[in-house]
Amino acid sequence: MTATRIARSAVASDTLGLEEAAKMLRLGLEAMKELVDSGDVPAVRLNQKHTVMLREDLIDFLRREGRRQAAERKQRKTQLPPCGRQLIKRAARRPRPPDLRPYEVD
Template structure:
């Protein structure tokens, strides 16, 4: 129902995020309603995160000012390579 892999689902059960009953070593049972509740709460949490990031991540008055999180990359090549030799080879054939 969640379209998750076995290991991801095991992690959710082990963390207690999704209620489940282990019947034995091979069988674990979950209620559909519990999965729906998990999806609702996770969806609301993610929506709140997106809303906060869309608002510009305004920190509260008591929170420290975060530093830059992005690494600066090396300068990119702005000069195009000289392709005249390839163009001349194409015209000679």
């Protein structure tokens, strides 16, 4: 294998198009486009049809987002005592009675 071929294959494996990035993150194409449009995932738009991103940037996004979500879960867990969590679960199962105030007669 020549040095040029090795360089091309290394570059090709380090960069991903939208479809490949969506597959790597296990997302749909539209969700991937939204991440790129919002700036959450850095990408280069070469033209209207080609968007390229680095595999490393996607891995960094996964790490950053995973840590953020883990911190949120940890914070929610520590905010409520165990019995409070059970009350919330029970309250969510009970349907609320309808508001009958408009039908009350004075």
